Amino acid sequence: xxSEGKDTFSILNQILTFLVEGKINLALExxxxxxxxxxxxxxxxEFIANFREFIQQYHEGAVFLREIANGNLDVSPxxxxxxxxxxxxxxxxxxxxxxxxxxxxxxxxxxDLKQKVSFLGEFSIxxxxxxxxxxxxxxxxxxxxxxxxxxxxxxxxxxxxxSIIAHDLRNPFVAFLGxxxxxxxxxxxxxxxxxxxMANDLKTSAQNLHALLENLLEWSRIQRGMIGINTESFLLLxxxxxxxxxxxxSAEKKNISVIIDVPKDLSIKADINMLASTVRNLATNAIxxxxxxxxxxxxAVLGENQSIQFSVSDSGIGMNKALLQKLFxxxxxxxxxxxxxxxxxxxxxxxxxxxxxxxxGRIWVESEEGQGSTFFxxxxxx
Amino acid sequence: xxxNSKYNFKWEDLGDIRLGRPNLGTNTHVAVYRLMxxxxxxxxxxxxxxxxxxxxxxxxGFKAGVEFCKNILDCTLGFDDFGANLADKLLEFGIGVLxxxxxxxxxxxxxxxxxxxxxxxGLPYSGVAFCDYDEGFxxxxxxxxxxxxxxxxxxxxxxxxDRTCRFAVELAKS
Numbered sequence: 001x002x003s004e005g006k007d008t009f010s011i012l013n014q015i016l017t018f019l020v021e022g023k024i025n026l027a028l029e030x031x032x033x034x035x036x037x038x039x040x041x042x043x044x045x046e047f048i049a050n051f052r053e054f055i056q057q058y059h060e061g062a063v064f065l066r067e068i069a070n071g072n073l074d075v076s077p078x079x080x081x082x083x084x085x086x087x088x089x090x091x092x093x094x095x096x097x098x099x100x101x102x103x104x105x106x107x108x109x110x111x112d113l114k115q116k117v118s119f120l121g122e123f124s125i126x127x128x129x130x131x132x133x134x135x136x137x138x139x140x141x142x143x144x145x146x147x148x149x150x151x152x153x154x155x156x157x158x159x160x161x162x163s164i165i166a167h168d169l170r171n172p173f174v175a176f177l178g179x180x181x182x183x184x185x186x187x188x189x190x191x192x193x194x195x196x197x198m199a200n201d202l203k204t205s206a207q208n209l210h211a212l213l214e215n216l217l218e219w220s221r222i223q224r225g226m227i228g229i230n231t232e233s234f235l236l237l238x239x240x241x242x243x244x245x246x247x248x249x250s251a252e253k254k255n256i257s258v259i260i261d262v263p264k265d266l267s268i269k270a271d272i273n274m275l276a277s278t279v280r281n282l283a284t285n286a287i288x289x290x291x292x293x294x295x296x297x298x299x300a301v302l303g304e305n306q307s308i309q310f311s312v313s314d315s316g317i318g319m320n321k322a323l324l325q326k327l328f329x330x331x332x333x334x335x336x337x338x339x340x341x342x343x344x345x346x347x348x349x350x351x352x353x354x355x356x357x358x359x360x361g362r363i364w365v366e367s368e369e370g371q372g373s374t375f376f377x378x379x380x381x382x
Numbered sequence: 383x384x385x386n387s388k389y390n391f392k393w394e395d396l397g398d399i400r401l402g403r404p405n406l407g408t409n410t411h412v413a414v415y416r417l418m419x420x421x422x423x424x425x426x427x428x429x430x431x432x433x434x435x436x437x438x439x440x441x442x443g444f445k446a447g448v449e450f451c452k453n454i455l456d457c458t459l460g461f462d463d464f465g466a467n468l469a470d471k472l473l474e475f476g477i478g479v480l481x482x483x484x485x486x487x488x489x490x491x492x493x494x495x496x497x498x499x500x501x502x503x504g505l506p507y508s509g510v511a512f513c514d515y516d517e518g519f520x521x522x523x524x525x526x527x528x529x530x531x532x533x534x535x536x537x538x539x540x541x542x543x544d545r546t547c548r549f550a551v552e553l554a555k556s
Contacts, residue, residue, distance in 0.1 A: 080543065089545050092538070096495055096546060099483035112462055 008038055012051065024059045031055055057088060064091060073098055113138060157223055160347070161216075169212060176205045208343055211284070215347050218277060222354050229358055233269045236300055236308070237262045243276045244298060247283045254292050254340065258283070261299035268300075268308050270379045274355035281348035282312040282375050288338035289373070290316035306381045307361065313374035319367040327365060328353045352377065391445060393453045409476070412500060419501065419515065440518035447522020457527050461487060464527060476500065478547070490530065492551040494520075495538075499547045502540040511539035513547055520549055530554075 011034045018027035031052065060078035067075035077095050080088035097119050104115045113135040117124045179202050183195070190198070221227050240262050251258050268275075279298065286296040294315040303309030317339060319327075328349055335346045356363045356377045367373035399408050426435040451457065454471050455464065469480040478496035485492050497503070502512045517534040524532045531554035538548035 089543070092544060093546070096481075096483060096548070099493070100481045100495070103482045103484060107462060110462060112466070114466060 008034070008041065011038070015055070019055070019058060022062075024055075024062055027055060028059060061087070061091060064095075068094070068098065073102060108134070160350075161220070169209070169216075173209065176202065176209065179205070212343070212345065212347075215277075215281070215345075215351055219347055219351050219354075222351070222358075227274075227358075229271050229274070231269050231271050231359075233267055234272065235264075236266045236268050237264055239272065239275070240279060240298060240300070243279045244283055246280055247287055250284070250342075251287050251296065254287065254290065254294070256287055256290055256293070257295045258287075259295065259297040261297055263301070266300060266302065266308070268379060269381055270308075270359060271355075274359060275379070278352045278355050278377065279310070279312070281352050282377075285344070285348060285375075286312050286314035286316065286373070288342045288344060289318075290314045291339045303378060307378040308381060309376060309378050311374050311376050313372060315372045318369045318371045318373050319365075320369045324365065324367060328363070391449065393449050412476075415500060436514045439514035440521075443515035443518025443520075444522040444525070445518075446515075447519040447524075448526045449522075450519070451523045451526035455523070455527070461485075468523065472496070478503075483548075490528070490532075490553045494549055494551065496547045496549070499540070502547060505540045507543045508541045509543075510541050511536045512541040513539055513549075516547065517549065520551060524551060 011030065015027045015030050015034070018024070018030060035048070057078045057080070064075055064077055073095070075095075077091040078088050101117060101119075104117060107115050108131060113131055115131060117127045179198055183190070183198055187195070218227070237260070240260055244258055244260065247258065283296060283298060290296060296312070296314045298310070298312050300308055300310045323336075327346075335344045337344060352375075353363050356379070360380045361378040363375065363377040365373060365375045423435060423439070426438055430438065450471075454475075456467050457464070459467055465482060465485070472478050472480045478499040481495050481497065483493040483495060496516065499513065499516065501516055505512060513536045517536055521532045521534045524530070524534075533552050533554045535550045535552075536547060537550055538544035538546060540547070
């Protein structure tokens with residue numbers, strides 16, 4: 001620089017002053033004029049070339065920072081044709097960090113709360129704390145949603161319980177009370193045959209009430225988590241035969257044949273009470289929805305994956321698709337009277353589902369309206 | 383590993399490294415990896431010329447990317463999780479620090495950087511981008527994940543004076 005003349009030094013000083021004052025355009029203009037005016041006097045062209053590149057990079061750097069400050073990340077960092085300017089590299093790094101940070105915020109907005117920012121010191125700490133806080137909030141929200149689901153389920157169970165108390169239990173009681181009132185008030189005017197018929201009706205009504213109360217009690221105990229599984233191994237055929245004794249009377253009344261199709265040597269490991277309740281409920285339903293003279297078959301086979309597969313099929317009235325979709329669901333009204341007006345609540349199927357699933361099995365149904373129904377369930381043998 | 387000319391790379395050809403190197407383990411010095419890559423480049427360039435050599439590295443990288451994706455990455459993930467999975471694995475294998483700068487899933491266009499890149503970080507300025515193998519590697523991963531073809535171009539590299547490798551990933555035009 002010392003080799004340049006005083007004029008050159010003075011002009012360069014003016015250019016630097018413009019740069020310091022932020023008047024880049026004036027600096028560029030002055031530099032252009034200087035080259036024109038002093039072209040022949042410049043003895044060190046490399047110095048001038050470096051100075052020109054410095055101004056150019058300073059200018060591009062200033063433009064870049066202005067755009068970044070205005071939030072425009074589509075701007076390019078200053079060019080560095082000689083690729084040795086450490087400052088330019090830092091501009092690129094800043095640009096890269098800001099682009100990546102923008103991408104990270106977009107990811108966070110999409111719900112990816114695993115992102116972590118690793119530059120800009122205190123900003124990173126604050127930003128990462130904010131994400132952590134969002135993550136905790138999201139977890140809490142998820143827990144609230146789960147609890148809300150649980151509450152809705154409990155509420156549906158409560159509604160079902162009150163619905164059964166209010167309707168299904170009340171109606172048979174009304175009939176029961178009606179019979180007893182008639183007998184108490186007019187006993188002397190009835191013949192022995194009429195009293196016998198009334199006593200039979202009372203018995204049927206009492207049996208239905210008893211069955212309903214039993215189911216209600218069991219269901220209530222399940223909901224309160226009071227029923228544990230107590231598995232044991234036993235031969236299936238004698239147990240099924242014993243369980244079905246309790247439905248014989250209702251089957252005989254409708255002249256329905258109950259067939260048991262279980263291999264003699266088939267044994268099972270299961271909770272006897274749960275299995276008995278499931279088979280009894282399914283067989284009771286099958287008889288309920290089968291007209292006079294029909295047939296109900298209770299079968300069991302060794303199915304896939306060492307599971308015992310049960311089926312309870314009937315030649316009854318079957319179900320349409322709409323009703324099929326509502327079965328086994330707490331919040332759906334599925335009760336309908338049997339073919340001879342037998343009461344039904346839908347509670348028995350909910351019990352069956354709970355008992356089967358508690359033992360690791362599954363339950364499903366195949367049915368067509370007017371073509372009978374078959375309920376299947378499995379009990380895995382671990 | 384077979385020795386006939388119809389050799390087709392399989393992941394199993396990498397062998398059971400833990401079994402074979404109970405003391406030395408799975409890691410080696412980066413210089414050894416680069417020694418192999420750059421001496422191979424030297425020999426190939428002398429025999430094939432620079433253009434063919436570049437294509438050779440891109441093709442080899444592509445094959446490596448496909449196999450890496452098949453055997454190491456979880457292709458069942460959505461793109462965002464796949465990106466995170468890829469970044470984790472590149473870090474775990476010491477390949478580099480992957481960061482996304484832009485991702486346009488509609489256009490399948492991406493801008494990403496790989497810091498501390500295995501191939502080139504720390505190389506002196508030469509005016510040339512070195513990471514042809516990485517270009518192919520990224521294209522291979524993206525192809526395996528999307529079943530689409532990509533063109534990957536390294537736009538910044540230690541070889542060109544930058545401190546981070548930057549790759550533009552676009553759908554192939556044809």
